[in-house]
Amino acid sequence: MENFRKESDLLGELNVPINAYYGVQTQRAIDNFKISGQLLSSYPEFIKGLAFVKKAAAKTNYELGLLDEDLYFKIAEACDEILLGKLHEQFPVDMIQGGAGTSINMNANEVIANRVLEKLGKNKGEYEFCSPNDHINLSQSTNDAYPTAIKMGLLQMNATLVQKLESIVVAFREKGKQFHDVIKMGRTQLQDAVPMTMGQEFEAFAATLEEDISKLNNNANLFVEVNMGATAIGTGINAPVGYATLCAKNLAEITGYPVVSAPDLVEATPDTGSYVIYSSAMKRLAVKLSKICNDLRLLSSGPRAGLSEINLPPMQPGSSIMPGKVNPVIPEVVNQVCFKVIGNDLTVTFAAEAGQLQLNVMEPVLSHAIMENIHFLCNALDTLRDKCVVGITANKEVCLNMVKHSIGIVTALNPYIGYKQSTKIAKEALETGKSVYNLVLEQSLLSQEKLDEILDPVNMLKPHNK
Structure with missing residues (x-):
């Protein structure tokens, strides 16, 4: 021995x-x-x-x-x-x-x-x-030292997560600039809607993720309120007078975070509200990120029998039986990370609710779920950025061709020939296979010069006067 x-x-x-x-x-x-x-x-x-x-x-x-x-x-x-x-x-x-x-x-x-x-x-x-x-x-108990340490850890981890998020926002925004002149069809309910640019689409990806930076930081700011000095249940037994305030001050000096002592230590000791709201911010990010990955998979579907508007970087062979197949594996793995984050948020909810009287004994699984989520999201954001987003290319001619042959452009005619007449044109185009453009001219609804101006895709990308 x-x-x-x-x-x-x-x-x-x-x-x-x-x-x-x-x-x-x-x-x-x-x-x-x-x-x-x-x-x-x-x-x-x-x-x-x-x-x-x-x-x-x-x-x-x-x-x-x-x-x-x-x-x-x-x-x-x-x-x-x-x-x-x-x-x-x-x-x-x-x-x-x-x-x-x-x-x-x-x-x-x-x-x-x-x-x-x-x-x-x-x-x-x-x-x-x-x-x-x-x-x-x-002068401590697990019941004040442990949750305070969790919060100090989460403040550090949040800073890393935000940095990763900022980085992918930049990547999407750069793609938005690169694709500013790629005209394509927008879609609602998976049906043709009205034209837009791919630049607008990718800028929207950047904007929706950018919103979550402030949400994460604002919710993480709740972690600066700590219960050091509460000891066992918040009454401060075995801690000297003045300990709680002084310890918070010292912790602020040591960490650089604006740490403060909770105003009511009995309330603060079992309270897990800050974890719940921070976890919900990560869930919100995961939901948005997963939706973006769904879009990338749809937009890159094909290469011959799908939308094929964009190309994702090929990362690995896609099938053990179908030669030449390449799958969107990076968006797929990020989707799965997002499912895990959403599930862990439910774990946090159950663990927070399970507190009893003067303590919540479920903080281990609660803290693990949040830290695991941050770890997964950091890796997923880096992976999506480095192995997918920065290498995306656009199939410009495919996109433009879809616009030219879409019935959705008839929406632009509403202010000129009315909704009812536009509906008739759309229905006839769908039934006959004729283009919206030719049907309007055949029925002498507008001059060719005016029609060319209205249906110019560039004029359908933003508000303008009739």
Whole structure:
């Protein structure tokens, strides 16, 4: 057993790997929660959130006279190392767990304590010199430290998501400029509507996604309100007077976020409203993104028997039986990511609703669902941009030909010959196969010069006077 050290807790002794910075409670979580396979170490921003919280708590305890200077500085040093990306492999707890996040909080407490012990020249596990509970968790409970760490992690992750979103907005907007002169038919209910440019279509993709940047940021701003100092249920038991306000101030200084203490800590401790509304913003983004991918798949359908208005970059052979087939695999995979995001939002809703009395014990699955969604969306946005959007080309002649042969252009005649007469022309064109243009001239409804002006596709792209 030379590869292990013995540690003990309420339930007795347990072997812990001798070189591990985590301790007995983390080891119990490893043994108990083999659930998702997604570990805390998979989410570095969350680990950094824990380090932010523990550093701010230590600073507050030091300033209030509860920690001596040497111990405080060493705790802060250990937290800074974690913030630099060190020791992240020492966070092996499954993201989905029972206990309302206690295992994750204790994982952080134990790793920091054992790193401090090293700095003090002591052995791992000699907790009489630096205790995970009495020093690292001083003036805290899982019920305030854990949700605050989640929020600090989500603020970091949101910044990354927004950057990815901004990048694909730029890509769609560039395509909008590139396709500004490609005349095509717009469609409603999958039927011909009126002409537009492909540039307008792609600019609309950019605009609809751009709207979600402010939505994500505004909802993420709710994460700056924290319940540090609430301890177990919001009453602040075991925390000194002034701790909550001072800890929030210190956390703001350490993170650079405008962190504030919640006005009612009893209310804030079980409240998960900020998670619900942020998750809903991601669902909104997913719904829009999936619709865009549906459009890209439709517009590129073919190559001979579909719309074939655009070409997506070919990424891989599309069939094990049909030679030459290439499928729109990138929009397809992004569609599937969006379905996952929408499903995870429902998980967040159920988890938030499941709170009882002074605590919501379902925050592990709730936080995992949100963080997984951000991770998936970041990868999906990059993939869609780099492997699809930037390489899209337009089939300009195909698009123009559809406009010339479409009955939908008859809409432009309404102000000149009336809706009823336009309807007759449309019906006859459909039944006979004749063009709208020729039927109007045959029936002497307009002069050729006026008809050419009205049915010029360029004149149907924006409002103009009769």
